[in-house]
Structure formats: C-alpha cells, structure tokens
C-alpha cells in the first residue's frame with residue numbers, strides 16, 4: 172500500500188498556509204521520518220492524511236492512500252481509510268485511551284469490529300494483542316484501568332489498539348516524547364519490530380533526529396510548512412546540505428555529547 176502526497180497545502184481561514192505545497196511518497200512497507208521543529212507542520216500533515224483536520228484548517232492538493240483520494244473525501248470514504256489502511260499512535264497515549272474503561276474492554280471493541288471476533292476468540296485476541304506489544308501479566312493488564320499502568324505500558328496499549336485494526340501503515344506522532352529515555356528506546360525497538368513482522372509501513376513524526384535515525388530509512392525535513400530536504404536518513408544525518416538540517420544535526424549532536432558526559436550545555 173502506498174501513500175502519495177502531492178502539492179499539499181494546508182490553509183487557515185485567513186489564507187495563511189501552515190503547510191505549503193509539499194510532496195512525498197511512502198512506499199509499501201517503507202519507514203519514512205517527518206522531521207522538523209515545533210510548528211513546522213508535521214502534525215497537521217498527518218492529520219490531513221487521515222482526513223482528521225480540524226474545521227479551521229483546509230487541505231488543498233492531493234493525498235492518495237492506497238489509490239483513494241483523501242482531500243475532499245466524504246466521511247464514509249474516510250472511515251474506510253482510518254483504521255484499516257492507516258492508524259495513528261499519539262505522543263500522549265492517554266489521548267487514545269478511555270480513562271474510565273478497563274484496558275481489556277478497550278481492546279475488545281476494535282478487535283470485534285475489525286476482525287469480527289467474539290466470545291473465547293475475542294478473549295484470545297485481546298491476550299494476543301497484549302502479547303504482541305510485549306506487555307507482561309496480560310491477565311492483570313486486561314483488568315486494569317489506564318491510570319493503573321506505567322506511561323510506557325500505556326503507550327504499548329495504545330499501539331496495540333492501533334494495530335487491532337490491522338493497518339497497513341502506522342502513523343506515529345512523537346510516540347516517545349512523553350517517556351523517559353530507557354522506555355523510549357524500548358518503544359522504538361517495538362515499533363521497528365512490529366513493522367518488520369507485519370510488513371507495515373511507518374510514518375514517524377519527530378523533532379528528534381537521534382530518535383528518527385534509529386527508526387526510519389528515509390526522511391523529509393520540514394521548516395515553516397515546507398520540505399527543505401529529503402533523502403536516505405544516513406545522508407540527512409551524515410552529510411546534510413541545507414542550513415536548517417545542519418542546525419538540527421548539530422543540536423542533536425550537542426545534546427548527545429552533553430548526555431554522554433553527563434551534563435547539559
């Protein structure tokens with residue numbers, strides 16, 4: 172399955188463009204990073220791909236998901252795309268979870284709807300989903316409310332929830348930013364593994380080049396709503412050509428070195 176974004180702009184009612192004429196493609200099973208500082212337009216781009224832009228923002232141009240045009244599509248078409256073709260994991264896992272519903276129940280809903288499971292098969296499906304995201308003590312997890320598990324475990328549940336629809340592409344928007352460093356590394360490893368196991372594509376959004384470099388093979392760098400550089404991730408990091416990318420690489424290195432020698436600049 173492919174995603175093809177072509178000449179996409181996203182405009183405010185005033186006409187100001189927060190995304191300005193960007194084009195990129197995501198091939199079948201490919202892992203692409205969308206990199207850029209806060210406000211560069213990364214999140215609104217992923218929202219547009221899922222047809223989830225708020226009313227105040229308007230998309231212009233073309234977004235084809237598996238051959239279906241998303242820009243201007245009706246709610247029925249969009250429902251078909253969301254979940255089945257593309258699912259999203261957010262920075263804050265709590266956003267994806269219902270705080271008042273036990274984790275097991277939350278996983279049952281998409282498994283029943285998308286995979287037609289019920290009864291014992293549904294229970295096995297929930298256990299399988301928790302196992303796939305390497306959550307220990309599945310019986311306890313099923314009975315827990317989101318606030319009763321750790322932040323890293325909550326993000327694993329949110330990933331399981333996204334995967335329950337069997338998406339062909341996972342959109343992960345800063346999925347580790349809210350987690351501490353060791354948990355971050357575990358979640359990144361999990362996402363990579365799941366993509367490999369399922370042949371699933373990944374659109375990975377992050378301001379953090381170090382994180383992106385561990386996760387994707389190709390990247391696009393966004394600044395002020397435009398793509399300023401694109402290419403294989405090793406060349407973006409090893410030999411960036413644009414001043415903005417150089418600056419991002421420089422600050423990632425400075426932070427890395429400061430952390431290695433145990434003090435921030």
Ligand SMILES: Nc1ncnc2c1ncn2[C@@H]1O[C@H](COP(=O)(O)OP(=O)(O)OP(=O)(O)O)[C@@H](O)[C@H]1O
Nearest residue numbers: 189207208209210211212213214215216225227378
């Ligand atoms: N609902 C909205 N209404 C108006 N402007 C918006 C809305 N959502 C986002 N914007 C604007 O669009 C621009 C891009 O925002 P976006 O959230 O995509 O940036 P980002 O690169 O994802 O940043 P961050 O990493 O902080 O999430 C910003 O200038 C933002 O203020």
